[in-house]
Amino acid sequence: MTSGRIEELKKRRQREFKRKKNQIKYAVFCIIVAIIIYAFFLIHNVNYSILWLIGLLLGFVLQRSRFCFTASFRDPIMVGSTSLFKAVVVAFMISTVGFAIVQYNFIQGVQNISLNDIPGQIHPVGIHTALGAILFGIGMVVSGGCASGTLMRIGEGFLLQIVVLIGFIVGVLMGARHFEFWDKFIISQASTVYIPNYTGLPMATIIQVVVLILLYLLADWYDKKNSMMSM
């Protein structure tokens, strides 16, 4: 939706804007460097080469789509828009089904499964989960980005995020240093909840997907309600 006056302002601005530098040579240079690194990994460590490719593709998608985990959890509260939140819920649905397949294949061939062996991040849940979530939530709203968003915007050239990166590194190092303390006093006391233990893997997957669909519908309703109220 635009009006004539905005179009006029845009045209005036576009006439003043001349592209100063041609950036294609930088792009070619970066692609060549990326291919050289890929070739290097292919020779020395095939696993790293796969991770390198996935990392590049993830970064590309994040940058082009302007996908922002911070905004996905902040916008519903701040501006009442849940489009990014819905995208996160859809991503959860896909990864739920994906992980169910991976774990199902793993469980098939193994007797006496220990929770630590199952692929995926299965960890104790307790008060530390909530504490960590609050700390992370405050951090990401103040700094204007989560880990992936921060890294993506540094690549984009947004200088402020360099400051965030310094804080990010300090935080990670401190976390690694103090992890033993937390592990001893809180994390090891909490129990690991793995729902498929109680209901079986297929049932647990179905329950999780249904819950996510309900969340999606709720978010959709919330989004519509907010835009109607403002009309």
Place this chain on the structure above:
Amino acid sequence: MKEVRIDCMYETCPIPLLKALKELKKMEIGDILIMETDHSCSITNVIDWAKKQGHNVDYVEISEGEWEIYIEKMR
């Protein structure tokens, strides 16, 4: 029919949106708010919000990595 210009350079979201909210409150219907920003995520953020509020909105790249967002106050 004024044009109000606000400077949101080097601000991460949600600051540009909060500045726009504050400024729009003071403006009259038909006025145009021009925001300068270099934060690409703010564009989606602000435009989403403005569309929801029923304002006319558009943006244009004014230099490498710098954009202007136009919001025409409609109500």
